[in-house]
Amino acid sequence: MSLNPDTAGRVLIVEDDLALQKQIKWSLDRYDCATAADREAAILQYRRVQPTVVTMDLGLPPDPDSVSEGFRLLEQLLDLDPHVKVIVLTGQNDQANALRAVALGAYDFLAKPFDPEVLGLTIERAMRLAELQAENRRLQALQQPDALSGLMTRDPEMLRISRMVERVASSDATVLLLGESGTGKEVLAQGLHQASRRSGRFVAINCAAIPENLLESELFGYEKGAFTGAAKTTPGKIETAHGGTLMLDEIGDLPASLQAKLLRFLQERKIERLGARQEIPVDVRVVGATHQDLQALIAEGRFREDLYYRLAEIEVKIPPLRSRQGDAVLLAHAFLRRFAQEQRRGSLVFSEDALQAIEAHAWPGNVRELINVVKRASIMADGTRVTAQDMGLKVPEREGAAAAGTEFDLRAAREAAERQTVIAALARTNNNIVKASELLGISRPTLYDLMHRLAIK
Numbered sequence: 001m002s003l004n005p006d007t008a009g010r011v012l013i014v015e016d017d018l019a020l021q022k023q024i025k026w027s028l029d030r031y032d033c034a035t036a037a038d039r040e041a042a043i044l045q046y047r048r049v050q051p052t053v054v055t056m057d058l059g060l061p062p063d064p065d066s067v068s069e070g071f072r073l074l075e076q077l078l079d080l081d082p083h084v085k086v087i088v089l090t091g092q093n094d095q096a097n098a099l100r101a102v103a104l105g106a107y108d109f110l111a112k113p114f115d116p117e118v119l120g121l122t123i124e125r126a127m128r129l130a131e132l133q134a135e136n137r138r139l140q141a142l143q144q145p146d147a148l149s150g151l152m153t154r155d156p157e158m159l160r161i162s163r164m165v166e167r168v169a170s171s172d173a174t175v176l177l178l179g180e181s182g183t184g185k186e187v188l189a190q191g192l193h194q195a196s197r198r199s200g201r202f203v204a205i206n207c208a209a210i211p212e213n214l215l216e217s218e219l220f221g222y223e224k225g226a227f228t229g230a231a232k233t234t235p236g237k238i239e240t241a242h243g244g245t246l247m248l249d250e251i252g253d254l255p256a257s258l259q260a261k262l263l264r265f266l267q268e269r270k271i272e273r274l275g276a277r278q279e280i281p282v283d284v285r286v287v288g289a290t291h292q293d294l295q296a297l298i299a300e301g302r303f304r305e306d307l308y309y310r311l312a313e314i315e316v317k318i319p320p321l322r323s324r325q326g327d328a329v330l331l332a333h334a335f336l337r338r339f340a341q342e343q344r345r346g347s348l349v350f351s352e353d354a355l356q357a358i359e360a361h362a363w364p365g366n367v368r369e370l371i372n373v374v375k376r377a378s379i380m381a382d383g384t385r386v387t388a389q390d391m392g393l394k395v396p397e398r399e400g401a402a403a404a405g406t407e408f409d410l411r412a413a414r415e416a417a418e419r420q421t422v423i424a425a426l427a428r429t430n431n432n433i434v435k436a437s438e439l440l441g442i443s444r445p446t447l448y449d450l451m452h453r454l455a456i457k
C-alpha cells in the first residue's frame, strides 16, 4: 500500500467481543476507526476502508476458542497488502501464538487486557513507520524506474528474455526482436531504452507504414531545396534519436535501396541528409523488429544477409501469447482491472467460463488482441461478471487428461506439470496465494515451497 493521505490515520478493529470492540474504539477516538467481528467482515471492511493499521483478536468466530481464524485472517491481510501494520491482541499467557503471528508478518502484539495508553502508543508508532516506509518506496520508485515494468509476464521464457534485455541494455549492441504481431516488441524495445539509461530519446519508425519514396527522407532527413517541397532543412529519425534508441519496426519491409543505406550507416555511424554534402556522426542504439521470417526473406533474396548480421548482434525470439504459461489469464485480469477503473465500473470479474475460454483461445493477435477483447467485454458486460460471451469467445469442451505424450522422464514430466498447474492457478486467482493454494488443494506454505523450488516469482 502506498500510504495515501485520504486513508492515513485509519484503523480497523477486529474483535468479536462487542463490549471490548467498543472499548478499543473509544480509546482510539483520535483515529478514524472501522470495526469487524469476524474474518469475512474484516476482509470486506479492509477492502472498503484501506486502513493503515489493523488490531485483531486471534480467537474469532466460528471457532473463537482456537486461533485458526485469526491466523487465516492475518495471512489474508498480508496477502492483500504486505505493508499493512497488524497488531495482534492475544490472551495473557499466549506468547507462543504472539511470536508465531510476528513471524508471519504481524507488526506487534499486546496481551489482553490491554492498557489503552500502550495500545495508543503502539498504533502511533505503527502509523509513523508505515508513513516512512511508504515515502521510502515512493522515493525508490522515482530513483529506479523499473525498465520493464510495462511488461507483465510469469512465463519462464519471457522472464528469461526480460532479464537478457536488462543485461544487454547498457551495451551498444544492435538488437533484433522477432515475434508475431502484438507480442510486445515495442514494449521490449522501450524497456531496453529505459534500462540503457541513454540520455537521448526513444524514436520508433514503422518501415512498412511509410511509402518507399518518403521513407528515405524520414530516416535520413533532408536539406532545404533537396527536392520539390523541401521548404526547410529537416533532420531524419536517425538523427532525432541521437544519444538514444532508434526502433526500426517491420524491418523486413525495408526496400533494397534503403537496406544498403542502413547497412552503411550501421558500419560507419554517420548519416548524410538528402541533398547534403557533409556527413553527420550519430550515436544511436538500433533495435530492429519484425514478425517476418528474415531467414526466408534472405533465401528469397529480399533481405540482405550482411544487414541481418549487423542487426542481429543480439537476437531475441519473443514467444506468442498462446505458448506462454498462464500469461493470457494474468494479463486479462490486469487489463480488466484497468478498463473497469477507466470506465468507473467498480469491480469487474471474469466468470469461470470466461477464464476457460481465455485459456483455450489461440490469440493470433497476441496481447493486442487480448487488450481489444477485454476492453470490448468490459463495455458489454451486464453487472459485475464478464462472461465468455461478452468477449465473443467460445467456451472449450473439456477433454480428459492431456493426450499421452512421448515424455518418459517421469521427474521432468512431473515438474513440468507442477509448474504449469501452479502458474495457471496463480493466474486464475489473480496472484492471490490463499485462493491459489485452496484451488490446488495444498497449504499456503507448501505453495510457497513449490514456487521457490520451481523458481516461480
Ligand SMILES: Nc1ncnc2c1ncn2[C@@H]1O[C@H](COP(=O)(O)OP(=O)(O)OP(=O)(O)O)[C@@H](O)[C@H]1O
Binding pocket: 150, 151, 152, 153, 179, 180, 181, 182, 183, 184, 185, 186, 187, 188, 249, 291, 331, 367, 368, 371
Ligand atoms: N507483456 C505485456 N504486458 C503488458 N502489456 C503488453 C505486453 N505485451 C504487449 N503489451 C501491450 O500490447 C500492445 C501491443 O504490444 P506491442 O505494440 O509492443 O507489440 P508489437 O510486437 O510491437 O506489435 P507489432 O508487431 O504489431 O507492432 C501494446 O499496447 C502493449 O502495451
